[in-house]
Amino acid sequence: MYVILVYDIQVDRIDPVRIYLKKFLNWTQNSVFEGDLTLSEIEEIKSNLANLIDQEKDSLIIYEVRDKALINIQLIGKTKSESSNII
Amino acid sequence: MYVILVYDIQVDRIDPVRIYLKKFLNWTQNSVFEGDLTLSEIEEIKSNLANLIDQEKDSLIIYEVRDKALINIQLIGKTKSESSNII
Numbered sequence: 181m182y183v184i185l186v187y188d189i190q191v192d193r194i195d196p197v198r199i200y201l202k203k204f205l206n207w208t209q210n211s212v213f214e215g216d217l218t219l220s221e222i223e224e225i226k227s228n229l230a231n232l233i234d235q236e237k238d239s240l241i242i243y244e245v246r247d248k249a250l251i252n253i254q255l256i257g258k259t260k261s262e263s264s265n266i267i
Numbered sequence: 268m269y270v271i272l273v274y275d276i277q278v279d280r281i282d283p284v285r286i287y288l289k290k291f292l293n294w295t296q297n298s299v300f301e302g303d304l305t306l307s308e309i310e311e312i313k314s315n316l317a318n319l320i321d322q323e324k325d326s327l328i329i330y331e332v333r334d335k336a337l338i339n340i341q342l343i344g345k346t347k348s349e350s351s352n353i354i
Binding site: 184186187188208209210211212226229230233234235236237238239240241242243244245246250251252253254255256257258259260 | 271273274275295296297298299313316317320321322323324325326327328329330331332333337338339340341342343344345346347
């Protein structure tokens with residue numbers, strides 16, 4: 181499955197979430213990760229993220245499509261710089 | 268087309284972008300809009316957003332799929348509150 185994961189997480193919890201997601205996905209924008217995952221990886225990530233965030237205050241949305249070829253992706257403006265990928 | 272639009276825009280330019288996007292799409296997370304658009308609406312939005320942002324500093328990604336039924340959407344944590352939709 182191709183996954184786009186977007187998040188709105190309060191600053192004190194954000195680094196653990198990013199460090200965790202970088203094991204599985206590419207960080208494509210400040211609050212966006214993307215990549216191919218198996219169904220079992222998606223389940224694992226959902227379960228672990230639910231423990232890393234405050235479910236009353238933080239929000240994560242996971243968009244899944246069967247194949248990246250089903251999505252047209254267009255970027256306007258700057259691409260994510262490598263330096264900003266460092267946590 | 269079903270569109271997911273994510274942005275990373277510096278704070279002094281963010282309100283005009285949100286006000287503009289709310290005419291076309293639903294604001295589903297702090298930096299995420301979603302909704303159904305025609306191809307001509309997508310072209311209009313891309314063109315207008317390119318003028319509202321600083322292309323050296325800001326970033327917008329537009330994901331398009333033919334039909335919302337092709338996407339599985341899962342939310343973890345809080346839903347976007349109505350009050351935070353007010354600009």
